[in-house]
Amino acid sequence: MARHWPILIPALIVAGCTAQADTTAKAPTTPVEKAVASAADRRAWFGELHLHTSYSFDAWGLMATKTTPDDAYRFGKGEAVSMNGQMIKRGWPLDFMAVTDHSENMGLLNALDDPESDLSKSAVGQEIRKDTSKSFYMLREANQQGRTIPGLDPVQALKTAWGKEVAAANANYKPGKFTTFIGYEWSQMTEGKYNLHRNVIFAGARSPAPWSSADSPKPEDLWTYLEKARADGMEAIAIPHNGNASNGLMYDWVTSEGRPIDEAYAERRLRNEPLTEIVQNKGQSETLPELSPNDEFANFEIYDVLITQRDVKGKVNGSYIRQAFGRGLVIQQKAGANPYKFGVVGGSDWHNGISASDENATAGTPGGIDPKVNLPSGDAAKKLLGIIQTRAMIDDAAAKAGRPPAVANPMINSSAGITGVWAEENTRESIFAALKRKETFATSGTRMKVRFFGGWGFAPGMTSRADWVRAAYRTGVPMGGDLPLRPAGAQAPSFIVQAVKDPDGANLDRVQIVKVWLEGSDYKEKIFEVALSGGRKVDPKTGRAAAVGNTVDLKTGAYKNAIGAATLQTVWRDPEFDPAKPAVYYLRALEIPTPRWTTLLAIKNGLPIPTKAPATIQERAYSSPIWFTPAGRQTAAAAHLKVAQR
Numbered sequence: 001m002a003r004h005w006p007i008l009i010p011a012l013i014v015a016g017c018t019a020q021a022d023t024t025a026k027a028p029t030t031p032v033e034k035a036v037a038s039a040a041d042r043r044a045w046f047g048e049l050h051l052h053t054s055y056s057f058d059a060w061g062l063m064a065t066k067t068t069p070d071d072a073y074r075f076g077k078g079e080a081v082s083m084n085g086q087m088i089k090r091g092w093p094l095d096f097m098a099v100t101d102h103s104e105n106m107g108l109l110n111a112l113d114d115p116e117s118d119l120s121k122s123a124v125g126q127e128i129r130k131d132t133s134k135s136f137y138m139l140r141e142a143n144q145q146g147r148t149i150p151g152l153d154p155v156q157a158l159k160t161a162w163g164k165e166v167a168a169a170n171a172n173y174k175p176g177k178f179t180t181f182i183g184y185e186w187s188q189m190t191e192g193k194y195n196l197h198r199n200v201i202f203a204g205a206r207s208p209a210p211w212s213s214a215d216s217p218k219p220e221d222l223w224t225y226l227e228k229a230r231a232d233g234m235e236a237i238a239i240p241h242n243g244n245a246s247n248g249l250m251y252d253w254v255t256s257e258g259r260p261i262d263e264a265y266a267e268r269r270l271r272n273e274p275l276t277e278i279v280q281n282k283g284q285s286e287t288l289p290e291l292s293p294n295d296e297f298a299n300f301e302i303y304d305v306l307i308t309q310r311d312v313k314g315k316v317n318g319s320y321i322r323q324a325f326g327r328g329l330v331i332q333q334k335a336g337a338n339p340y341k342f343g344v345v346g347g348s349d350w351h352n353g354i355s356a357s358d359e360n361a362t363a364g365t366p367g368g369i370d371p372k373v374n375l376p377s378g379d380a381a382k383k384l385l386g387i388i389q390t391r392a393m394i395d396d397a398a399a400k401a402g403r404p405p406a407v408a409n410p411m412i413n414s415s416a417g418i419t420g421v422w423a424e425e426n427t428r429e430s431i432f433a434a435l436k437r438k439e440t441f442a443t444s445g446t447r448m449k450v451r452f453f454g455g456w457g458f459a460p461g462m463t464s465r466a467d468w469v470r471a472a473y474r475t476g477v478p479m480g481g482d483l484p485l486r487p488a489g490a491q492a493p494s495f496i497v498q499a500v501k502d503p504d505g506a507n508l509d510r511v512q513i514v515k516v517w518l519e520g521s522d523y524k525e526k527i528f529e530v531a532l533s534g535g536r537k538v539d540p541k542t543g544r545a546a547a548v549g550n551t552v553d554l555k556t557g558a559y560k561n562a563i564g565a566a567t568l569q570t571v572w573r574d575p576e577f578d579p580a581k582p583a584v585y586y587l588r589a590l591e592i593p594t595p596r597w598t599t600l601l602a603i604k605n606g607l608p609i610p611t612k613a614p615a616t617i618q619e620r621a622y623s624s625p626i627w628f629t630p631a632g633r634q635t636a637a638a639a640h641l642k643v644a645q646r
Contacts, residue, residue, distance in 0.1 A: 033474075040470040042422040042439070044449045045431060047096035048076060048355040049183070049419050050199050050241060050280060050347025054113065055161050056185075057105040059351040061136035063366050066113065067353025069099045069165050073172035073180055076355050083354065088370035091358050092447075092504070096421075096431050098183035099165065099353075100199045103210035105139050105154050106184070107161020124151030143214050144192055154214075162209055170205050175427045182206075186222050186238070188213035193308045195245040198222060198273070199347075203235035203432040218256045220265075223272040237435065239345060241277035244285040245307045248318030251327060251340060266337035275435060278321055278344040278442045278622050279417035281362070282307065286588075286622060287322040295527055296544065297512075297590065300617070301414040301444065310409070325516045325584040325625065326523030332582070333518060343438030343480045343624030344586075346417025346445075357416040357445035359619075362597040364410035381605040384410045385598060386612060411598055411613040415445045420621075422451070422478065438480025441587075443621040447502040450511075452479040452587040454626040456487055458494040458571045472496060479587070480624040485631060492577035493628060497530060498569035499589035499621065506591040507564025508533055509548040509618060513572060517583035527588075530572040533565035550593045552616050557595045557603045564592040580630055587623035594619060 028037040052059045053072050059065035067075075067083065075081045078093030101107075111119040112129060119125040128135045142149050162184075169180040182202040190196055196219060200210070211225040219238075226236050243250035255265055278285055283303025292298045306312045317323065321344065328340030348355050352367025360371040364384040369375060382388040386409065420441040421434040434440060441450050455476030462468050476496075477483060483493055499511050511531040516523055529538045529545045536545045551560040568589070577583075593616040595603075602609045609615050 036470055036474045038424055039473040039478075040467070042424050042434075044420050045095035045179075045423055045426055046447055047094050047098075047179070047419050047421070047431070048348060048357075048416075049098045049100070049181070049201060049239065049345055050185075050277065050349050051097070051099050051353065051355050052101055052185075052349070052351040053099055053353035054110040055101040055107050055165065056351060057102065057109045057139055058136050059101075059353075059366075060109040060112075061132050061139075063351050064132070065352045065367070066110075069101070069168035069353075070172065072099050072353035072355065073097060073168060075353070077172070077174075077178040083352075083374070086373050088354065088373045090356055090370075091361060093178070094355065095426050096179035096181070097355065098181035098199070098201055099169065100183045100185045100201075101161075101165065102187045103158070103184045103212035104143050104187050104214055106158045106210065107164070108139070108152060108154050108157040109135055110161075111157065119152070122151050124149070140192075143212075144189070146214065158210065158212075166207060173205075173428065176425060179426050179428055179431050181428065181432070184210045186211060186213060188217050188219070189308065190217065190247075190249060193306050193312075194247040194249050194314070195242045195307055196240070196249055197242060198238040198240050199277075200226070200236055200238050201432075201435070202229075203428060206234050207236070208232070208234065220256060220268070223268050226272050235432070237275065238273050239275045239277055240273060241280060241347065241349070242282055242285065242307070243276065243319050243321065243324070244283050244303055245305070245314055246319050247306065248315035250319060251321070251324035252318045253327065253331070261331050261335060261339055263336045266331060266335055266339035269339040270337070270341055274342055274438055275345050275440060275624075276321060276324075276342045277347050277417070279346045279414075279444050280349045281366075281414050281416050282349060283412070283414055284417075284444070285319070285321050287320050288316060290316050291320055291323055292525060297588075297618070297620075300620070303412050303414070305412070310412075322514065322516060322525060325586075326518075326525065329516070329518040329523055329582045329584065330521065333521075341627065343440045344442045344622050345419040345435075345440055346442030347419065348416030350416060355416070357418045359415045359445065359594065359597050359617075360600050362413075362415035363601055364413045364597070368416065375604060376601065377605055381601055381607060385602055385607060385610045386411060387607060387610075409612070411610060415597055418443050418445055418447075420449065438624045439478050440480065441621055441623045444617075444619045446505050446591060446619040446621070448505070448508070448589060448591065448619070448621045449500045450587055450589050450621045450623050451496075451498045452623040452626065453477065453496045454481070454483050454493055454585065454628075455495075456484070456490040456493055458496055458573075460571050462571055463496060463498070463569050468496075477626060479626060481626055483626060483628045486579060492574045493585075494571055494573040495530075495585060495626070496569070496571050497587050497589075498567070499531075499587075501564075501566050501591070506559065506594045506619065507561045507566060508568050509564055509590040509592050510545065511568045511570070511587060511589045513585055514588055515574070515583060515585050517578075517581050519581065526576070528572065528574075531568040531570040533568060533592075534563060548592050550616060552593055552595050552599075554595075554599065554609060554615060555603070557600050559592070559594050561592075582630060583628045584625045585628070586625040587621075589621045591619045593617065
């Protein structure tokens with residue numbers, strides 16, 4: 001049975017150490033001590049790194065989006081904005097944000113919003129106005145075939161739109177209050193159906209013109225673009241998303257050209273893609289019951305179909321992040337470097353410019369809503385809940401364009417995810433540094449805060465000490481890091497975990513540590529229950545704990561925080577540690593059950609709760625991992641990491 005010492009009291013947050021931590025308060029004097037003191041002052045900031053506006057051709061063509069990047073930033077920071085003649089406002093403000101419109105055909109169609117534009121006055125523009133949905137498929141085909149459409153100039157449109165995107169990001173940046181990042185989405189869809197999209201995020205106020213999949217369909221060429229930008233003084237990273245819809249290509253064993261991953265590829269990928277998106281409105285990319293049959297919580301917000309053919313299931317292997325962690329260990333053993341040594345983030349991928357992540361601000365449509373203003377009702381609600389049989393918006397558009405539409409079920413769409421970072425201050429410099437070092441976590445939309453540290457000597461009661469956070473940073477590593485060399489006499493690594501509930505949300509059910517380790521030429525995984533609410537214990541035979549219970553009233557949609565805990569934290573030592581086997585550890589924390597958006601929408605409209613979707617869900621948070629590398633391999637791994645971080 002896993003050893004664990006649950007402590008259910010509020011506290012600060014702490015980390016791993018190489019020996020028993022000395023938590024005696026001392027004024028920092030050396031550069032190292034000052035750095036540790038600064039790290040100990042880090043706090044959690046929540047943000048959005050994946051959002052589309054009318055500048056994205058699919059948002060304009062398929063979803064009639066009129067929101068501009070400036071509108072999106074103002075909504076994100078808590079201002080009221082106009083949408084379809086109604087004033088809407090976010091439930092709570094974000095701390096940071098990036099608008100990531102598609103680089104492909106950016107700003108090409110929304111020029112029709114200006115009746116005086118050249119496009120509006122052109123013959124092709126007037127033709128598009130007759131049926132805007134056709135324009136999306138017309139442009140998508142042209143992009144895939146590497147051709148342009150007479151009368152449409154994507155190069156000039158991109159130049160104009162990008163200038164406005166950059167200006168909106170810089171104008172809305174308020175250091176210390178609201179951080180904006182210049183960004184866009186590189187949107188490669190292999191064979192027109194397999195998702196390999198990446199969001200590109202720039203650190204500062206300058207950026208080159210976007211690189212699109214029309215320039216090259218290969219992620220490796222996108223990395224070359226990033227490396228050139230970096231050499232020109234413009235730091236940037238790429239963040240893959242929706243591996244769950246990649247048909248096994250996102251976390252494959254091979255490169256885009258089909259060659260086995262080697263050391264050079266692994267180092268380049270790690271340098272350019274330190275993060276990956278684990279949750280958003282098109283489901284989660286952590287794992288599935290098929291891949292993790294012993295994970296009782298793997299059956300969460302599953303979106304296992306292709307984005308453009310939603311009656312076709314994609315290949316599972318190579319599409320999910322937990323498996324990628326294992327594959328990375330295997331590749332490192334063979335090639336000498338790990339291409340999948342990434343942290344995690346969450347996003348919305350909303351296409352109406354309205355970033356909202358609460359469950360009641362979601363209604364199965366491609367965008368966020370203000371539940372007090374524009375919650376779907378009547379036939380619109382019935383269609384979304386499957387009471388009136390219909391096709392989703394994108395499939396209606398396909399039918400109009402003369403294409404065979406896939407039967408879509410809006411109920412498989414989720415609420416938005418969100419990114420959390422631990423940073424000293426709310427500035428571009430501080431938050432981007434957190435993204436680079438992978439001190440990040442993702443949630444399924446809740447503002448739950450999680451922290452995760454690893455080391456070699458944490459005592460069970462360490463989190464009751466006054467400055468345990470500082471001690472943790474001084475002698476251990478936070479999420480996103482590598483365990484230091486195992487000191488003589490250390491039997492197993494110890495980890496400090498903490499989860500704190502959303503201030504306006506549900507209590508916590510449990511905190512788990514997911515371990516993936518190298519076993520011969522393959523990998524294995526196991527989930528450890530490390531902190532449980534309500535005094536529950538782990539069954540020594542099954543390794544599981546009893547369910548927390550369920551307080552949701554399916555007549556009203558209300559729930560009670562009469563179960564669960566406001567804070568869960570503990571120190572846990574791996575009881576099955578083998579110093580010869582590389583391993584990956586990450587934290588997963590679950591809330592008590594709360595009503596899903598489908599349930600809330602049905603109750604609000606007096607409709608039956610749909611049976612084809614779960615009535616309740618357990619919102620969750622995922623930390624970036626901590627890696628262990630055996631001593632004999634750690635020197636080489638450190639050298640590869642140094643190269644990858646250049």
